[in-house]
Amino acid sequence: MTLSANSHSGPPVPTLEWIGDAGGFLRLIDQTLLPVECRHIECRTAECVWEAIRTLRVRGAPAIGVAAAYGVVLGLQDALDLPRPEFDARLNSVTDYLATSRPTAVNLFWALDRLRRVAVEETDLDSRQRHARLLAEAREIEREDREMCAAIGRHGAALLADGMGVLTHCNAGALATAGDGTALAVIFAAAAAGKRLHVYADETRPLLQGARLTCWELQQRQVPVTLICDSMAGQVMRERRVQAVVTGADRIAANGDAANKIGTYSVAVLARAHAIPFYVAAPSSTFDLSLATGAEIPIEERQPAEITHGFGRQTAPDGIGVYNPAFDVTPAEYISALITERGVIRPVNTASIAGALATE
């Protein structure tokens, strides 16, 4: 099924969706075709889900977790009549298999573990009932994710005023979650509350998630958006086109230092130089309190070809040296507030974070 990119004025196209009952299937947007085409694929096997995760048809830590959970359900659809030991063996092999799709994705392992535990606990049920229980748990993971996004949006929307320009970096939107995203959930919630915002989206080299995904999402939701190159953020701030910055985060240390897509740190420094508040939106699961500061967060380095051959054409000389860190760490002192599903944390420091995360 192909959808024209401009035909959706009401609710967004869901990033992923379970269609039907226990015998149903997972429908998800093939994000590798965005932004040129919005096409769904229908996964009816665990192998299809594995391939979708592996090839980034579905991406973003929360969305990967939800997709993997439904992948387990799909992988057991033909095991409903098996006796318990065989069903358990199949469950283990399906989860082990799905865990190999993205070897460093924490949410993936977390979701698969959660399904495995649920199945083990349910000792009184037959295989068909246990399968239904797994589907219910996958739906619950999805529901919690939607709720987390909605709560982040609710808390963060209060920080944005009518008429503001808002800059964002990379994609922390609906395409990365089962709900409205994190940073973009804040923007969507403010817009839904009637605030007229104008978003400036950094294209986000090298992989252009801002140009490809954030612009697409905002266009779908009819939030005014202007695409810029990463190098233009300073000029946009200098011209007073934006009054706030909102980004996501991949990992946040106990003191509030936040790792996010490379370039986020530069945006934070520029925001401070222009006296513009810099907000980070992320669920409490993003906090890693075992790390005292961001200095302990390892920075993944990625392939040179992402920079030298990024757009389908060679754009740098053969044999050139390349530095391609995937993330950077923004020190807590640059972060005006952290927006979580539990509320807004401000000021950002070890004590305020410990307090906010201990309330449950």
Next chain:
Amino acid sequence: MTLSANSHSGPPVPTLEWIGDAGGFLRLIDQTLLPVECRHIECRTAECVWEAIRTLRVRGAPAIGVAAAYGVVLGLQDALDLPRPEFDARLNSVTDYLATSRPTAVNLFWALDRLRRVAVEETDLDSRQRHARLLAEAREIEREDREMCAAIGRHGAALLADGMGVLTHCNAGALATAGDGTALAVIFAAAAAGKRLHVYADETRPLLQGARLTCWELQQRQVPVTLICDSMAGQVMRERRVQAVVTGADRIAANGDAANKIGTYSVAVLARAHAIPFYVAAPSSTFDLSLATGAEIPIEERQPAEITHGFGRQTAPDGIGVYNPAFDVTPAEYISALITERGVIRPVNTASIAGALATE
């Protein structure tokens, strides 16, 4: 002629070069093929030079001026036996024609005017002698340009110490001039003096002059270079990989505010936040003392397609809004020193600039 990108260890491949005497031709690197291929074209007509300027085979304000001057010489090679009025008419039509190749290039008009004035002054000569005089003037423009680059390199090299990492943005190198460039001349001169430098080159979106041209030039000259995305400059500074920044400039106001390729301003703000000196290298012809401050410098906006369809692939949704300023202005307060052919100007302010430029 095709040269392998790695075969030059001694002198660089000249960006442009007049081969032979008055009946000779202009040889120039076809920069549209860089960095994948270093191929020369040989221009034997004014039309060939016009096309080379128009299609960016030759680019950079000084290099365009030199190429256009030789273009006039080429356009009059078959007019050596014409009587004076016909020769003058041809001179006017050739210069008018070449002036249409890049309508906003100041150096282009300046070089054409200079040739026209020389030809008018020489009243005692016949057409053949006047043509020889035009060639001599074109060679003189080229010589002055080489000398300007060398002087900038000489003055600037003293600012760089052995072992330094140096960040640059866009291409202010030999490919933009008849000599060693401006910002890169400083780096080449320091390297020639035995200082071991490591250059970090911003790729410089949207047109990637850093990745395509600066990396190529440095590789040719065997100066160690690492390519990064523009969004990585902050991280590179934070990791203390660079101890200085050197860029070029397109136009400098009387107070030292400097317009340069978009992204330069962000680099300057980041440099200050990391206490790294930020230098701007440019000839005195770049200063426009009729402008009190950079606020008077108009900022050209370029086509959205440079961002949305940069390198042969669509990377943003159809119909997306784009902001694509070609330049930004770095306020004088962010510039540690201006490096000109007349010396280093420091501190940077209206009085120091007026003093430095008045000494001749």
